[in-house]
Amino acid sequence: MESEEARRVNRALNKMGKLYREVKSRKLAELGLHPGQDVLLWLLAQEEGGMTVSQLAARLGIEPPTATRTLARLEKRELFRREPVPADRRQVRVVLTQEARRLVPRIEAVWDELAEEALGGLTRERREAVVEALEDAGDRLREQVAEAVLAEE
Template identity: 70%
Template sequence: MEPSEVMRVNRALNKMSKLYRAAKARKLAALGLHPGQDVLLWLLAQERDGMTVSELAARLGVEPPTATRSLARLESGGWFRREPVPTDRRQVRIVVTAAGRELVPDIERAWAELAEYAVGGVSPEHREIAISALEQANDRLRTLVGEGPLTEE
């Protein structure tokens, strides 16, 4: 890659990351959430019976203490409850409440609006090229940081 292209790639990715996070933060603030909490709540809502903190951490790709801190910040919203795991008194299951489930369509709507705003004006062909390029870049970066490519997100 030419040095000028290297600078363009770095500048574009850094700027997009910052702008997307800021735009997402604004959308989520209207729901009473911060970036990252949307994904956590959405993942929890996918499991009717909930999941343990360890399972949630694994799905998020973080360590259990990080998931625990994220849950603590979310807890005041009443979007989930903790239930004991009958077979292991050291564990609890995190189960989304009705209030949490009601928030999921709003989260998905915020994601859709962000995606539309970011690339909705791009032709379908160019959008597919951009998304494929970003997915390949993510896979390569995961390998670089030792996570390996994901098969499902």
């Protein structure tokens, strides 16, 4: 890739990332949520019996202390409860409350709005091409992160 093209790619990705996060932040604020909390709640909603903090962190691709901090913010709103794990007294499962479950369709609606606002003006073929390109780029960057983590160990 030539230097000018590389700069254009970097500008576009940086600008898109910032704008996406800003619009998402504003929409989630209407639900009383911050970016990241939406994904955490959505993932928990997929598991009727809840998940341990370690399982949740692994699914989110974050460290357990980060998941714990996010949960601490959500706990103030009573969006989940902690239940003991019968096989391991040191562990607890995080289980969504009914109030949190009612939020999930609203979170999904925010995601639908964001997708429509970002790419809705494109044809189905162009949207598919954009999504494929972003997924491919994400896969390549994920490989680099994994390699860096292995090198540190």
